[in-house]
Amino acid sequence: MGGNRRAIMDEQDKAERTLSARIEAEIADSFDEELEMEMDDGRLERLLDGRDRDGDAGLLDRQVYFKELFRLQRELIKLQDWVVNTKAKVVVIFEGRDAAGKGGVIKRITQRLNPRVVRVVALPAPSERERSQWYFQRYVPHLPAGGEIVLFDRSWYNRAGVERVMGFCTESDLEEFFRTVPEFEKMLVRSGITLIKYWFSISDDEQHLRFEMRIHDPIKQWKLSPMDLESRRRWEDYTKAKEAMLEHTHIPEARWWVVEADDKKRARLNCIHHLLSQMPYQEVPRAPVALPERVYHPDYSRAPVPDDLYVPEIY
Template identity: 80%
Template sequence: LFEGRDAAGKGGVIKRITQRLNPRVARVAALPAPNDRERTQWYFQRYASHLPAAGEIVLFDRSWYNRAGVERVMGFCTDDQYEEFFRSVPEFERMLVRSGIQVIKYWFSISDEEQHLRFLSRIHDPLKQWKLSPMDLESRRRWEDYTRAKEIMLERTHIDEAPWWVVQAVDKKKARLNCIHHLLQQMPYEERLQPTVVLPQRERHDDYARQPVPDNMIVPEIY
């Protein structure tokens, strides 16, 4: 689980983790805001459908902790729903661990000044403007509210079976390397001996002739 303020670098580290992994066994879950039907479900229901099977890794780009963060700060949940979340989440995570799922929770920590600079970069860089949303701007205004919510979240959901790990993320590259290194220490990771692969000879048949592709189907070679 990857949590943190907007622009904290969650997406960047997730990209670096997955880019060298088999997408059949390592996938990203980045859920949008719940729709009308999902709002009536058990809160954890839409997250549970993304949980991994044996041998799989799921990286949650934000998770069920939305309730303790953005939903609390922005008023998207009631006080009763908020308190029920804190009653339920430790038992939910303990249940996952008892079922054989390893739950690893990271909080990416950045400073007020660093978030300010990253938001300015998103505003002025056309390649990053898609990352900026009205919710991001509002979160910037409510920095202290998010800080208070984060502190409560860490205090009430840091359990032995699924502890929180805080990644110092002001320096993006160091944060990515430290997080990946730490992640590998959380499981019995070891180098694998790969079998020698021999490329077979291509078969050729005298009765086959390759057909030319019509010119009107060829993508123009501009470069």
């Protein structure tokens, strides 16, 4: 009897160790998602000049970055739960020059969140029909309902930026935009939406470097459109447009926040930390979760799956 009992305990202990190892492997795999993106960023820089800029003085240490990023992502999950629980409505706008890092921080915000709660809106150029509508009309359907967070990867501020610089709107259109935006955003806030606006600021030299990296990297060349290249030529025009935009649309109800973005890692951490600080979220208590017992039917047998239905196991 004693031997049988020890054997059973050994089997249970082995099963627990196996389960623990699998859980650790899953956690490591989850962290690898972020590592893959970081390695990709570094690969671009090494392609360009053969050195690892993470070793440069002044750039954020990789270990510190990962530690803080994962901590902040846990807080984002708490924020998500709070938004769902309180039926809060949140809009976050990300604006900035091309290659300023808006997409990178959006990826890190959404990486571990529920896409049914937190969604990204990145609208293409307006259609002929949309150009004949009230300017804000195509953005309104994407605003959040209760319990949702919407991240705008560029927004209605296209009119104050690319449309103005590239001549896609008239001076009259621009004047009406500046007259309307404060009222429009005040209406959003009065309706219960929390509106947060970020401008990602990079230097002339840094944008030049990031464009060069995209040119030399076939995996990311698709990110360079003719419009991006033209925006590089019109750097000063974009600067003037940005200054006018901030002057006309920085209002108490929906102020702008500038993110220094020459260092991508610092920009991501600073932006996420600040976003969390703007919300009065609290951890929502969760009921303990227990897996139900698996139901077994003695008459059930799994039907065979034809071999030609399987994806070939190349790896």
